[in-house]
Amino acid sequence: MRGFCGTTNTKEKLMSSGNTGLVKVKESSPGCFIKRITVTCLLIMIYAGVDEASAGSFIVKLSSNSSTRLAGHLKKMQKTADMMHTPVKHIAAGVGLVKIDAGDEYDVVQALSKINILPGQILYIEPDFKRSIIGIPNDADYAMQTGLKAIAYDNVWDKIAENREVVVGVIDTGIDINHPDLTKRIWKNAGEDWLGSIAQNNALDDEGDGYADNYFGVNILTGNGNPIDDNGHGSSIAGIIAAECNNIIGICGVSRKATILPIKVLDAWGDGSASDFIAAVDYLINFKKRTGKPVIINASLGGYGYSQAERDVLALAGQEGILVIAAAGNDHLDNDFTPLYPASYDLPNMISVASVKDTGQLSYFSSWGKSTVDVAAPGEQVYTTRNGGGYHAVSGTSFSAPFVAGIAAVMQSVNPSAGLKVKDYILGGAIPQATLTDVLVTGGMVNLSGTADQSAQDLQEVVIPLNKGQNLVSFSVSPLYFGDSAIRSGKDNIDIVWQYGDGVWNSYMPVSPGFSDLSCFGAGEGYWVDAKDVGAITIAGFADGEWPILTPGWNLVGFPVAVNTAVADVLAQRYSGVPVEAVWGYVDGQWRSYVTGNVGMSDLIDVEAGKGYWLKSNR
Structure with missing residues (x-):
């Protein structure tokens, strides 16, 4: 469990009596102070840095993954006299979200202890940490797709035999589904009726996946199928991964067979929560089980709060063979000491990506980590699709991650049974860079040609x-x-x-x-x-x-x-x-x-x- 990861001016009082802790939160400024408190043998993690957690929101994990059991438990919680006005909802297998209206003098631990009305059935309770887009420096100039040349795309793009559809779940701010370079690359849900526009649809969950009218994707924030991008971040990421090639206009994405499944978890300001990210990953896990299609996740978002529930659902994704590509962050920090999540979860299906110049030097804004950040990809002046049409140049590790997600999609398309071995291909095919040797796991920059060569060992x-x-x-x-x-x-x-x-x-x-x-x-x-x-x-x-x-x-x-x-x-x-x-x-x-x-x-x-x-x- 991480303790202080930054300065804090939080005024707090901690009192203990037996197995019951008492916390009264008076006021907080940004910080990362976490305490473990045992309440009736229940592990509760109290987080005092309000800038990293959604106020009054807590994730509850049952010891069983049964959705039926969770629904019943949440229903009983709502009927409890002291919690009649506490909103609760199911977000993933065995995971629920509880919102408690807490004031400055509110006894948080006592409130949380009331959640545990069935002793032994709750595994843990934790704050619902914030998740946001990885910020974009504002000094970007317009440029063309030099990033593709930097990853040796030109050497093999017309030689690698992509032949299977791969679905890349872009968990972000949504996507502009009408962009001319993206519209044919957006996943279409054949199980949902399409009547010409989202407004005209039947408002029914036709195929029973939990979301109505999700013909083009999912909006976790609204609970429907309209993944509208009101920020622009997700639309730029989608273009790097899979913009349509050889259509005369615009740009070309890394993968020609990837389809983008947009899942909106971040609002117009680029802010969101761990609970919504968890729900998005859970949706993609069930999507793969339901369709059998290879799935890759791009997560160009993050926050500094460790979430056990978030790590658990990402581990479940790994068990289904889903690779998760995450941005390392733009705060120019050593993630070995100040980890950013989800990029810093030590899981076999995670790849954490730093940003470099096209020439291989670490970007001035990029975070790094000799043991926590795996590889680098171009992240400066990346020319890509813009929300609302057209193109622009963007910078940040948010736009490094989709280069790696695109390469992963290429290799999954060529070798659908590869599963998590694609991670080995990518890391093994990275080209060493002198300036990255001491700051990244591989000490190198991703390379599509090198990745393909690595995969040849399994022919x-x-x-x-x-x-x-x-x-x-x-x-x-x-x-x-x-x-x-x-x-x-x-x-x-x-x-x-x-x-x-x-x-x-x-x-x-x-x-x-x-x-x-x-x-x-x-x-x-x-x-x-x-x-x-x-x-x-x-x-x-x-x-x-x-x-x-x-x-x-x-x-x-x-x-x-x-x-x-x-x-x-x-x-x-x-x-x-x-x-x-x-x-x-x-x-x-x-x-x-x-x-x-x-x-x-x-x-x-x-x-x-x-x-x-x-x-x-x-x-």
Whole structure:
């Protein structure tokens, strides 16, 4: 537990009788004084620095994560005679927020002790610490995207084979969903009805995730689905991560496959609370469980109050494989001694990011930490999207973190099963800088090319046998790079490879790669391979258990099965809600089919690893 982390003029009186502490808060100026007080065997953390905690707001953590149990407990609290006017709400699994109207002479500990009406069921109570945007120095000049060059983006941006959607949760002030460089990169909630505008929507929680009309994101502050950015901070972060590329206008984000899920927890002044941040992380944890999509969190916010509940929910995110990228802060402090949260939580799924000039020197405003701040990224004169349209240059660690979040999204897209190993790729691929050696964990600056090279250690090889002539095959791996570099052997035995997608045929010819329009071999796809002779092809890539997503009509696909699996079982387990008409396979030179409307006459019984199939869907 941290004690003094700054000067304080707090006048306080602490009296103790047995297991009951008494605190009377008279007046406070900014400070970080924390005391532990045991009340009827309950751990209560009393924080006297009012500038770092929301007055009268306390986070309550139950010993059980049961939401039902929490709801019942909060309901009983509201019925308690001394707490009839105490607002309470659920914010995450097993976590509730309690607001107590406390005056200067209010006996805080006695009030908190009344919360513990079911002894043994509350794990801890703590203040609801403030969280704010990481402040932006006002000396920024306009510049172009030199930060992308600084992370070696130009070297590999058109080579890395991003092929899967990755959702980046930007927990911030919201996002301008109408910005022309962002509008196509905002996550769309297919489970919610969209009637043309937020004002026209049906005000219903159509898919049951706790928020009505959250078609474009979530507003934790209002409890609805309108993540409007009334500050501008979040909109600038989103552009660095995922602004649309190759659309003639504006800028290009680090990741071309990331979609941004805006979650508003900060108000128009950039201020918020730990409890709202916790609710946002909890939402993203449940989002990943519900959708199965890879999720990354960008947290360009912070405060100096340690929250056990905040750390707990971030640890839960780590258990779900969610990487959290956090800004180290702009107060030019050593975070080893004056930690900023959430960046300073020592968790395996956290990356804390400092700011550097494009040339690698630590920014004059950036905080650092030899054991608490992992890596640096460009954070000065970063040219990005502006709220309301247009572009501008911004500075701060808030805008360093999204470079790292973007790189993480690229690697998750290429290797969806990587999970938290992406952190190892990023830190291992950092380029050492002499001026950073003694101030950061890696002593280096992030580098997209270096990160990709680090990931190559996990490439796997898959060998697919080929008959002479036509072969209908699939690969269970996703390549790191576009082009034929994924083919480790057998290329000389191939005449041509055909792939069918979105109603269009694309081909690859080893003798004329420059004239080929099939640029990548991916998992979940089917391919026609015309082989000159009996042989095999060896493909290198990342293990990918992704099942193909079907579109209406014919789909040329491959299934990620390790052993022969009945066609009926594949359709029942993976495509039960999809109207599949037929599955066709090319086996030993003969066509075989499985027709859902006439199973008795079907002669395609199993799907096999390494084989491709034609599947007709009426969806």
